[in-house]
Amino acid sequence: MNTLFPIFVKAEQLHTLIVGGGYVGLEKATALLGNAPDARVTLVAPFIRDELHAMAREHPKLELIQEPYHEVYLTDKDLVIVGTNDKAVNRQVQADCKARRILVNVADTPDLCDFYLSSVVKKGDLKIAVSTNGKSPTFAKRFREVLEEILPDSLQETLDNLTAIRNQLKGDFVQKMEKLNEITKVLK
Missing domain, CATH: 3.40.50.720 (NAD(P)-binding Rossmann-like Domain)
Structure with missing residues (x-):
């Protein structure tokens, strides 16, 4: 585990x-x-x-x-x-x-x-760390390469847009989270 x-x-x-x-x-x-x-x-x-x-x-x-x-x-x-x-x-x-x-x-x-130390996928401000619990750094590196290939370069634009939307949202924390969840449903 x-x-x-x-x-x-x-x-x-x-x-x-x-x-x-x-x-x-x-x-x-x-x-x-x-x-x-x-x-x-x-x-x-x-x-x-x-x-x-x-x-x-x-x-x-x-x-x-x-x-x-x-x-x-x-x-x-x-x-x-x-x-x-x-x-x-x-x-x-x-x-x-x-x-x-x-x-x-x-x-x-x-x-x-x-x-x-994890293998890190970087796409603009997005960072994803991959770890195998020390079992296989080679697998982590290969998996990182797969993620780098399939994640679009336009992710930074998406993150910037979501930040702008989040900054414009009104309401309390729960209301903002519900709205952001609704907007990001398309990522599933």
């Missing part, structure tokens, strides 16, 4: 630490900054891919520290994502985060995760 509670965080209001500068670190930084370009991100690793250096030039709030992980890097961090190929380092970061009550995701190790 999937007991995950899905949330969307305002990443630009958090300070995220990514541990790992290889392909997984690049993937996580790309996903984070792709959704929240102004997010404050610190990435620490003894080796950092060239693509991450290029990304840091485009994102001034992405700080790269080319050193091995040390618990001092957890100071003032709100969220941690770990993606190294060293299981001992991954477990150490997870233990250090637990001791400080910092939520942590350890890539490809569901048992060490407080949260999972």
Whole structure:
């Protein structure tokens, strides 16, 4: 049974630490900054891919520290994502985060995760997060691709129109909800 509670965080209001500068670190930084370009991100690793250096030039709030992980890097961090190929380092970061009550995701190790990173469908202001409870990120990615293909690009216009209608509606909350439900029935 999937007991995950899905949330969307305002990443630009958090300070995220990514541990790992290889392909997984690049993937996580790309996903984070792709959704929240102004997010404050610190990435620490003894080796950092060239693509991450290029990304840091485009994102001034992405700080790269080319050193091995040390618990001092957890100071003032709100969220941690770990993606190294060293299981001992991954477990150490997870233990250090637990001791400080910092939520942590350890890539490809569901048992060490407080949260999972979802596969995200974006169409304008609409975001749909797909999760398999850590069972198959590949399936989540493929399902995201299917949704991206079938959802029309005109969805942003629909959302903008619904916002304008909602802002013009009169009455109490229940009356507004009934009217919006009536208008959106066509989406079934």
